[in-house]
Amino acid sequence: MLDLRHPGRLDDLFHSMEEANECFLGYPFAKGFNYEPLWRFPKLTGNNSGDPFTSATYRVSSRTFEWEVIDFFARLFRARSDEFWGYVTNGGTEGNIYGLYLGRELYPNGVAYFSRDTHFICSGSNTVWYWRQPMFADASAGWWSFAAGALSRDTLGT
Numbered sequence: 001m002l003d004l005r006h007p008g009r010l011d012d013l014f015h016s017m018e019e020a021n022e023c024f025l026g027y028p029f030a031k032g033f034n035y036e037p038l039w040r041f042p043k044l045t046g047n048n049s050g051d052p053f054t055s056a057t058y059r060v061s062s063r064t065f066e067w068e069v070i071d072f073f074a075r076l077f078r079a080r081s082d083e084f085w086g087y088v089t090n091g092g093t094e095g096n097i098y099g100l101y102l103g104r105e106l107y108p109n110g111v112a113y114f115s116r117d118t119h120f121i122c123s124g125s126n127t128v129w130y131w132r133q134p135m136f137a138d139a140s141a142g143w144w145s146f147a148a149g150a151l152s153r154d155t156l157g158t
Contacts (some may be wrong), residue, residue, distance in 0.1 A: 052087050096121045 002009065024031065048061045052070065056063065066088045074084040089095045096119050103110060112122070 048088070053085065092119065093121050 021031075044060070046060050046062060047058055048063055048066055049058060050056055052063050052066045069088050070084070070086045073086070074081075089098065100112065100122060103112065
């Protein structure tokens with residue numbers, strides 16, 4: 001826990017992160033983004049809880065922006081206005097977890113296959129419960145495409 005008697009810890013953390021950012025390429029975060037217009041928001045509370053397409057009782061939210069983001073991607077993928085739904089996640093990890101959850105709910109007898117290069121959350125022991133029948137690719141089964149780190153379509157069915 002942060003002890004206010006040692007304020008230098010925050011300074012040390014800031015300088016460490018600042019130094020690391022100098023040689024950071026950017027993935028998975030956008031490095032060339034100017035956050036200045038957003039600096040006023042951290043002092044406010046906010047929560048986009050629940051379905052963004054239903055009315056909410058919690059008024060301190062950014063739902064209108066969330067709708068715009070969802071609409072942008074729906075148009076990008078040419079989805080009809082009555083055929084899409086979504087919400088803005090806090091990052092790729094949450095998106096992968098929700099994708100696994102939806103896959104399990106939509107295809108209860110489905111099997112999830114993962115290669116060794118899959119996002120850590122997909123094959124991690126803390127999310128295995130999302131699938132009733134998880135299948136982890138095994139190099140000895142010949143499912144690897146070693147050059148790309150992907151599952152080999154040719155041997156997947158064997």
